[in-house]
Amino acid sequence: MSAHITSPAFKDNAKAALADPNLRKAMAIIAGPMAGRRVESASELPEFEALRDEAVKIKNHTLAHMDIYLERFEAAATARGAHVHWCRTPREARETVLALCRSRNARTVTKGKSMVTEEIGLNAFLEQHSIQPVETDLGEYIIQLAHEPPSHIIGPALHKTREQVAELFEEHHPDYAPNGIKPGPRSTEPQTLVSEARAVLRERYFQADVGITGANFLVAENGATMIVTNEGNGDLTQSLPKMHIVVTSIEKVIPTLEDVSTILRVLARSATGQEMSVYTTVSCGPKRPDDADGPEEMHIVLLDNGRSEMLGGELQELMRCIRCGACMNNCPVYQSVGGHAYGWVYPGPIGAALDPHLIGLEAAQHLPNASTFCGKCQEVCPMRIPLPKIMRHWREQAHDKRITPPMQRWGIEAWAWLAQRPALYRLATRIGMTALRAVAGSKGRLRSLPLADGWTAQRDFPAPQPGGSFMAQWKSGRRR
Amino acid sequence: MLTPPQEAPHNPRVGLFVTCLVDLFRPSVGFASVKLLEEAGCRLEVPDAQVCCGQPAYNSGDRKDTAAIARQVIEAFDGYDYVVAPSGSCAGMLRDHYPALFAGDPEMKARAEAFAARVWELTSFLVDVLKLETIQATLPAKATYHDSCSGLRELGVKRQPRQLLAGVNGLELIESPAAETCCGFGGTFCVKYGEVSADIAGRKTQAIKETGADLLLAGDMGCLMNMAGKLQREGAAVTVRHVAEVLAGMTDQPGIGEPNWGGSEPR
Numbered sequence: 013m014s015a016h017i018t019s020p021a022f023k024d025n026a027k028a029a030l031a032d033p034n035l036r037k038a039m040a041i042i043a044g045p046m047a048g049r050r051v052e053s054a055s056e057l058p059e060f061e062a063l064r065d066e067a068v069k070i071k072n073h074t075l076a077h078m079d080i081y082l083e084r085f086e087a088a089a090t091a092r093g094a095h096v097h098w099c100r101t102p103r104e105a106r107e108t109v110l111a112l113c114r115s116r117n118a119r120t121v122t123k124g125k126s127m128v129t130e131e132i133g134l135n136a137f138l139e140q141h142s143i144q145p146v147e148t149d150l151g152e153y154i155i156q157l158a159h160e161p162p163s164h165i166i167g168p169a170l171h172k173t174r175e176q177v178a179e180l181f182e183e184h185h186p187d188y189a190p191n192g193i194k195p196g197p198r199s200t201e202p203q204t205l206v207s208e209a210r211a212v213l214r215e216r217y218f219q220a221d222v223g224i225t226g227a228n229f230l231v232a233e234n235g236a237t238m239i240v241t242n243e244g245n246g247d248l249t250q251s252l253p254k255m256h257i258v259v260t261s262i263e264k265v266i267p268t269l270e271d272v273s274t275i276l277r278v279l280a281r282s283a284t285g286q287e288m289s290v291y292t293t294v295s296c297g298p299k300r301p302d303d304a305d306g307p308e309e310m311h312i313v314l315l316d317n318g319r320s321e322m323l324g325g326e327l328q329e330l331m332r333c334i335r336c337g338a339c340m341n342n343c344p345v346y347q348s349v350g351g352h353a354y355g356w357v358y359p360g361p362i363g364a365a366l367d368p369h370l371i372g373l374e375a376a377q378h379l380p381n382a383s384t385f386c387g388k389c390q391e392v393c394p395m396r397i398p399l400p401k402i403m404r405h406w407r408e409q410a411h412d413k414r415i416t417p418p419m420q421r422w423g424i425e426a427w428a429w430l431a432q433r434p435a436l437y438r439l440a441t442r443i444g445m446t447a448l449r450a451v452a453g454s455k456g457r458l459r460s461l462p463l464a465d466g467w468t469a470q471r472d473f474p475a476p477q478p479g480g481s482f483m484a485q486w487k488s489g490r491r492r
Numbered sequence: 493m494l495t496p497p498q499e500a501p502h503n504p505r506v507g508l509f510v511t512c513l514v515d516l517f518r519p520s521v522g523f524a525s526v527k528l529l530e531e532a533g534c535r536l537e538v539p540d541a542q543v544c545c546g547q548p549a550y551n552s553g554d555r556k557d558t559a560a561i562a563r564q565v566i567e568a569f570d571g572y573d574y575v576v577a578p579s580g581s582c583a584g585m586l587r588d589h590y591p592a593l594f595a596g597d598p599e600m601k602a603r604a605e606a607f608a609a610r611v612w613e614l615t616s617f618l619v620d621v622l623k624l625e626t627i628q629a630t631l632p633a634k635a636t637y638h639d640s641c642s643g644l645r646e647l648g649v650k651r652q653p654r655q656l657l658a659g660v661n662g663l664e665l666i667e668s669p670a671a672e673t674c675c676g677f678g679g680t681f682c683v684k685y686g687e688v689s690a691d692i693a694g695r696k697t698q699a700i701k702e703t704g705a706d707l708l709l710a711g712d713m714g715c716l717m718n719m720a721g722k723l724q725r726e727g728a729a730v731t732v733r734h735v736a737e738v739l740a741g742m743t744d745q746p747g748i749g750e751p752n753w754g755g756s757e758p759r
């Protein structure tokens with residue numbers, strides 16, 4: 013596969029995350045202010061729920077006629093002078109991008125934020141081939157310096173505190189000297205840090221031979237690709253170099269600009285709580301003869317990577333995802349462990365539902381299991397994707413294919429066997445409850461329990477009330 | 493969400509789905525439910541063949557066993573006008589998930605759908621179906637209420653327990669901004685991913701303590717045991733109870749996980 017996978021070690025990853033004080037500090041911001049802003053901005057817009065329905069309808073319609081809209085997009089983009097490259101696998105996509113970069117003898121490429129380039133592991137691949145990718149989105153730039161993958165799909169460096177960012181800049185910008193004056197110890201003021209990144213990156217834009225961006229939408233009616241950002245880095249990335257490569261995936265296609273505008277309204281509110289993202293950039297082919305600027309060549313690399321197989325099946329609804337990140341901001345598990353614990357490109361509930369398809373259930377089996385099924389993700393998902401239902405689908409697959417650890421499977425099957433034999437069940441549970449009560453004594457609770465230290469390591473376990481089970485008391489005539 | 497009947501049914505025959513946690517850990521919630529339902533005019537019965545709703549198997553991906561358990565529950569509750577459970581999670585299972593278990597069996601599916609249409613969570617049944625406006629009970633306490641996830645998101649249980657609690661003399665309800673946040677229980681999740689579960693529970697108990705309440709109420713034993721266990725490990729002075737006990741005026745038993753001195757005498 014492409015990007016490095018540590019999902020099988022979810023439990024260890026989670027443990028490490030829970031013990032990391034910097035991460036805990038950063039995650040508190042996601043759980044608090046970030047999740048809160050979505051609620052506020054949604055409640056400011058009375059028609060928000062209706063807009064969600066509309067957005068779902070647009071996507072469902074598009075998915076039902078995917079082939080038509082993709083062909084229409086290709087025709088329109090080609091007519092504007094762009095080249096569309098269809099890539100089945102991450103490998104094909106990487107090779108395509110590499111060949112394009114080589115055709116320009118590229119040494120440096122600037123990159124706007126793109127989760128699909130993470131999915132195909134593009135940066136490492138380009139580096140192996142002596143091409144230096146430079147991330148221009150602030151968050152991506154930070155984690156590139158730290159040699160880490162993104163921990164969130166819209167805020168890749170949300171897991172970093174500003175103190176950590178200041179340290180990274182200190183280490184990586186030894187020559188940084190605004191107005192010829194070298195700063196002393198780095199300030200941890202966000203604004204100062206942003207200015208520093210801007211100044212450093214500005215030079216890189218002009219050195220780049222190729223600019224790579226992702227796309228939030230592909231507009232079928234006019235062949236345009238669209239990105240939404242808050243920093244404007246995407247504009248410079250795509251318009252300064254001679255070649256612009258868009259790396260994206262097929263489910264981003266939307267019939268019309270009008271449709272896009274509907275989805276944009278739910279996207280920004282769900283993602284960051286903004287009414288609109290600061291920049292919405294529409295790219296329609298390379299520079300025309302009388303244009304003042306723009307790239308000479310524009311290429312669109314369209315990745316499938318198993319997406320077309322999702323059409324018409326249990327997973328089709330995942331194709332509505334607009335990668336807004338609301339499901340992770342609001343997920344209690346994500347809020348505890350952060351994005352890296354999930355061990356692959358897409359974390360949180362969307363990752364738990366999508367990753368098993370993209371990297372295999374064996375590797376990703378923890379992800380759909382590590383959920384309380386609280387349903388908050390589905391509640392906040394602007395595209396109303398039934399994420400818990402899809403996680404359950406994976407749990408069922410894992411059970412049927414015997415991927416679930418044997419002890420767990422036997423435990424559940426033994427319990428289910430008992431649950432279908434009420435008399436035996438009552439006998440067995442009576443023995444169990446009597447034992448629990450005996451151990452708890454008059455304390456009413458237990459401080460440790462064999463086989464359940466997952467619970468008792470940090471919580472007491474309430475003992476059963478005295479007097480026997482409800483069913484036993486009811487049968488013996490007690491009514492109140 | 494189901495549409496409740498226009499008018500309250502007269503003297504309906506109600507089967508109590510006790511739920512496994514109430515049956516085994518907290519029978520007092522079962523008796524409180526009996527009292528509330530009978531006083532509201534129900535002919536109440538407790539079918540003998542009931543065990544559990546099947547969620548442990550269902551959430552572990554064991555669909556076949558879940559369907560077998562579901563069939564057993566549906567048969568046990570044949571003929572009742574209503575099936576009522578003191579749990580949003582179990583009622584949600586019976587009502588929202590049973591029909592889909594029989595996708596390949598039209599006859600059983602139809603039975604499951606007819607069954608599902610009769611299933612209610614306790615407080616929602618009292619308010620939405622029986623049209624109970626208030627109850628008579630007294631408990632001087634500062635309480636906060638936790639909205640359990642399934643009850644809230646699958647069944648729309650939110651205002652019903654609050655409406656009834658408003659009638660409890662001496663009880664002051666303090667809303668927590670985190671009332672709708674998951675407590676981290678999650679069924680088998682709480683043991684399989686115990687550290688993550690405990691961390692989520694810790695954020696929850698923090699929010700509970702910040703309200704200044706001395707009583708925590710909810711409508712689901714799983715969440716209650718989880719939050720009680722965490723609060724007690726932290727040494728917090730918060731009593732934890734199922735809402736039915738308070739509404740029924742049956743608070744003579746110690747709170748969940750609290751010491752009892754060898755019997756059912758009051759604290």
Ligand code: SF4
Nearest residue numbers: 333334336337339393
């Ligand atoms: S699944 Fe829904 S909430 Fe999550 S990223 Fe996709 S669109 Fe946003």
